[in-house]
Amino acid sequence: MPTIDVYNMEGKVCGTLELSDKVFAAQVNGPVIHSVVRAYLLNQRQGTQSTLTRSEVAGGGRKPWRQKGTGRARQGSTRAPQWTKGGIALGPKPRSYRVSVNKKEKRIAMLGALSSKVSSGDLIVLDNIALEEYKTKKIVAMLGALGANGKPMIVTEAPDQKVIKSAANIPGVATAPVNAMSVYEILKHDKLILTKAAVASLEEVYGE
Template sequence: MPRVPVYNVNAEQVGEIDLSDDIFGVEINVPVMHQAVVNYLANQRQGTHSTKTRGEVRGGGKKPWRQKGTGRARQGSIRAPQWIKGGVVFGPKPRDYSYRLPKKVKRLALKSALSSKVKDNEIIVLDELKLQQPKTKEIVKLLKNFNVDKKALIVLPDKDEIVERSARNIPGVETMVANNLNTYQVLRHNKFIVTKDAVRKIEEVFA
């Protein structure tokens, strides 16, 4: 059972917490994490791209010159693909890129991602994170206390608009509610900052 220190917002250790082996101590499965990331990115695609075929490009109804006798190659339309301003061959059309992964695969990927954060010492557990009013400098101070100078994901047990508003203007910093965690967000951030209550929520939801 992994045991990690618990800090206050001033980066002072105030205790320790035991993390669940079933969530934070599983064997890291890289191929499954890759599947989950590809799935997440595919599901984010709008798929609104569109090109025009030769039948959709305006013009080109008239044969540019007669079939024989000119010495030039035969042409039927100035909107054929080989012409400038002609149609596009096999170009993209609007489509849905989304697909579903089995629930067990998604859950295993998330557990592997969380376990990798523990293994690589990229997890920071806070006793609590409470702000009286939205202040970006408070979150900046928190990150500076822990020497976090890259991307960081702050995980809260429940929605906290004050913390979210305080962090949203900091480049590379995102906030999430524990039960909305996904593999992509965990892996793309260098530091995983989570409160004690959020840890318990994660263990409760994803056990």
């Protein structure tokens, strides 16, 4: 079992924690992580882009000139794709980009993402985040003490409005409860900060 230091909000070590091998020392499967992240990004797309074809553009009902005798190329409509203000040929139309991923792949990708943070030394475990009021200054001070001034992701066991709102205006910082974590967000941020309660929750869900 990997052992990791537990920090308080002042950045001081206040204990150690043994992490589950099943959750934090799993094999990192690159192809599966890639497919899960790709599906996540595709599923964010609305798919509402649309262009007008020649049949949808206004105008163009009259033939611009007669078929023969002018010396020019024959034309049937001023709304054909080659004309200015003409319709778009083979342009995008509304469609669904939805990609499904099975539960086993999601599990493998999540365990791989968590384990990669442990192996790279980018996982930080906090004893607790205790905020009595909404204070961005306290979150900034905490991140500085932990050496996580880049793009950290703070994960709590359950949604904590004081943490969410206090960190909302800090560039590069993301917050999420355990049940809203995504593989993409874990890998996107350079540091993953988990509370002890969040670690226990992850081990309960994925350590079976």
